Amino acid sequence: MRRFPLLALLLFSLFFSNITARVQAQSLRALKHEIATLCSPTMAGRGYVAKGAERAARHIARRFREMGLQPLAADSSYFQPYTFPVVSFPDSVLVSIKDDDLDPGVDFLVDAASSSYRAHRQRVQRVNVGRYKDSSQWITQKRYFNEHKIYLLEGTDSLCKLLHIRPRQLAAQLPKSCYIIPIKGKMTWTVATHTIPATVLYIQDSVLPKRLRRMNVGIHSEWLPAFKTANVVGMIRGTAVPDSFIALTAHYDHLGRMGWDATFPGASDNASGTATLLQLAQYFAQHPQRYSLLFMAFSGEEAGLLGSTFFVEHPLVPLANIRFLLNIDIMGNAEEGITVVNATSFPKEFALLDTLNKKESQLPQIRSRSQAPISDHFPFSKVNVPAFFIYSNGGQGYYHDVFDKPATLKLTNVDKVMDLVKRFISALQ
Ligand SMILES: [Zn+2]
Structure with a gap:
């Protein structure tokens, strides 16, 4: 009789650890599937040839719609269109x-x-x-x-x-x-x-x-003086303070194609971050938070942070109401944990992230780094929106080349990064 509660507890915990493992495996599968879609030949490296970037934008908007995210643009779409000049190599x-x-x-x-x-x-x-x-x-x-x-x-x-x-x-x-x-x-x-x-x-x-x-x-190089593109933006309304926002951002663009044959898939940079963003949107659509959550997939990052800069110059919500912004760029393998850029500017938020990780999420390491103008958080930092940029440590070293393919991503610990982001957002006051 006395053994029974112990046995029950054991079975109970086994059952739940089994569920957790299954959920983790499922989310990893979904992440892989999303990355494969973003890197597929039809997206042509999400750049300036064969409507690559446009196809990626449409795909992300479709996913936002499926999840029930709220559009913010004036025409009730998820797109924030803008243009920039670019050189493309469409064929020879x-x-x-x-x-x-x-x-x-x-x-x-x-x-x-x-x-x-x-x-x-x-x-x-x-x-x-x-x-x-x-x-x-x-x-x-x-x-x-x-x-x-x-x-x-x-x-x-x-x-x-x-x-x-x-x-x-x-x-x-x-x-x-x-x-x-x-x-x-x-x-x-x-x-x-x-x-x-x-x-x-x-x-x-x-x-x-x-x-x-x-x-x-x-x-054959082609000069496109006004290449049409768009940021993709959706929202999940907050339960307590809906007029304040926590923003999650990732750039979906990459380098595209160089001629007929050389595609730059950008699996790590930044199909991985975009897929992570979509996974998080899916979770939060089912679990709304106190703050409203903004999900922003930017284009034009590789051309000089152009999408995020455009958003800052034409914000769809008051920038002063953004409580915090997390930008994810390069999330292919967090075997050695993550680095947080701009951590030193926000020691309180960094301490929260670090504590949550040690207690719950268990990433091997969170490195703190000072500000650097290297991704889409930066235009927001310039106008005093509190922001971190998170990237994973442990990649294969493929960067801006034809070898940055889905097969080279290990995705180790990316589930832990998502877990940490969820906890951080819920804990943020
Ligand atoms: Zn990038």
């Missing part, structure tokens, strides 16, 4: 040496601001730009560059050091023609909101033959 991005096509995104990248260039069996001239002793020498030399040759620039590292600039800034100074800048190691692409006169190819040193006399280049 061809580089071939001795009739072998190089693999775009793997063997080479086109500078994101490049102009178009097309030449068949064009002569290649090596130029050692590393020999310049001062920048005036470099400026005189630039006059020799003309459109009828492709220039393979050697020694760009020392020239960049001399001029105190990065390779991309060097590319911006080049006159109209085609240039090769050899690269060793990781290639990182980006988005440009301006064009440069030159066409600059960053090619892996290992695929450049010692003797390179001629090559074929066909780069």
